Amino acid sequence: MKSLWKFSAIAAVAVSGSFAHADVVLPNTPTGTGSELVLFVRDISAGAATDRVYARGLGISVDNLLTAAAAGSTPVTPPVTSIAYTLPTIGPDANLSAFLGGGSQFVWTIMAADSVGTAAFSQRYVTTTQTDYAAGATLPINSALRTIWGGIQGMFGDLNGVLPDAAGSSTATGGLWGQTGTAYENATTWFAGGLQNENALGQAANLFILTNSSTTNTNSARVFAGLDVVLELNGSLHAVTPVGEVPLPPALLLLGSAFAGLAGVARRKRNDASVAA
Numbered sequence: 001m002k003s004l005w006k007f008s009a010i011a012a013v014a015v016s017g018s019f020a021h022a023d024v025v026l027p028n029t030p031t032g033t034g035s036e037l038v039l040f041v042r043d044i045s046a047g048a049a050t051d052r053v054y055a056r057g058l059g060i061s062v063d064n065l066l067t068a069a070a071a072g073s074t075p076v077t078p079p080v081t082s083i084a085y086t087l088p089t090i091g092p093d094a095n096l097s098a099f100l101g102g103g104s105q106f107v108w109t110i111m112a113a114d115s116v117g118t119a120a121f122s123q124r125y126v127t128t129t130q131t132d133y134a135a136g137a138t139l140p141i142n143s144a145l146r147t148i149w150g151g152i153q154g155m156f157g158d159l160n161g162v163l164p165d166a167a168g169s170s171t172a173t174g175g176l177w178g179q180t181g182t183a184y185e186n187a188t189t190w191f192a193g194g195l196q197n198e199n200a201l202g203q204a205a206n207l208f209i210l211t212n213s214s215t216t217n218t219n220s221a222r223v224f225a226g227l228d229v230v231l232e233l234n235g236s237l238h239a240v241t242p243v244g245e246v247p248l249p250p251a252l253l254l255l256g257s258a259f260a261g262l263a264g265v266a267r268r269k270r271n272d273a274s275v276a277a
Contacts, residue, residue: 034062034114035156037126039237040177041096041201045103054099055159055175058090058237062114062124062209066224071211072121076222080134083209085226092235095170100201100235108231109177109197110207111187113152121222123149123212127190127197128205133223143217144193145210151191155184204230204240 037060043052065085074081092100100106112126123145131137155176162174178188178198188198199205209224228240 034068034124035112035126035152036061037065037110037112038156038159039090039108039110039231040175041099041106041108041231042175042178043099043103043106045105048103049173050180051173052099052103053173053175053177053179054096054171055163055177056093056096056170058110062112062126065126065226066124066209066211068114068116068121068124071124071209071222071224074224079136079139080208080223080225083224083226087227087229087237087239089236089238093170095172096235099172100233106201107178107188107198108201109188109199109205110229111152111177111190111197113149113156115149115153118146118212118215120214121211125152125190125195125210126207127195127210128199128207128229129195129197130199130203130205131196132206133208134206134225139220139223140194140210141217142212142214142219142221144195145212145221146217148190148193148195151184151187151193155187158184199231201231202233204228 037058039054039056039058041054043049066083070083074083108128110126110128113124115123125145125148133139159171159176162171162176163169164171176182176184176187178185184191186192189196195210205228206225207227207229211222211224213219213222229237230240231237
């Protein structure tokens with residue numbers, strides 16, 4: 001997959017497995033910061049237990065990516081409005097490392113949501129998906145977003161019930177997303193809202209923030225984007241083009257090739273001179 005957006009040249013921060021809290025921040029919290037982004041990984045290996053779902057709060061809120069005010073005030077650049085966000089590199093904790101060691105095939109996603117009503121831009125949803133809205137994929141409509149809210153709110157609430165009550169905790173199993181036999185089995189389509197969010201381990205995904213554009217159900221949602229992300233086979237989560245590892249522009253690569261060529265010519269001339277002597 002091609003990276004759709006550029007990144008600022010700020011050094012990436014390695015984040016350890018420890019956090020300051022145990023539970024994920026629930027949607028629509030009194031703090032006004034919105035829901036916390038949650039990483040989900042599901043074991044789809046043959047014969048895997050139906051509750052083999054890992055979940056971990058990433059310590060990043062929806063507001064970190066896009067505030068409610070910014071969602072409503074940023075000029076629209078159809079079909080996707082760009083946002084500036086630098087994702088730190090987040091390494092696996094002990095639970096994720098053990099989880100990945102217990103299977104052979106996995107899918108993953110990042111989800112978050114925030115809703116403070118039905119007015120325009122009051123509902124924000126974060127998802128990672130193979131769908132590319134920037135390349136012309138059909139945008140979801142406002143009514144589809146509204147059907148999502150109850151599912152994500154319930155899943156995050158129940159997720160807090162299965163997280164160990166200790167700082168820096170994550171689930172080894174029972175993370176709920178797509179978990180067979182639960183009310184959250186169809187969370188892989190955002191509770192039938194049409195937002196496909198399954199990604200293979202090691203497969204890059206588009207990270208989008210979707211908001212309701214108005215109170216009219218049939219209007220297209222607003223879509224914001226800032227980066228492509230990937231969960232590596234070893235459990236490391238990072239931007240597709242790691243910040244601080246910006247590729248050289250083609251012109252500089254050509255200039256480097258030219259210098260290398262001149263150096264080669266100079267060496268040949270010195271060798272010829274030595275032979276003649």
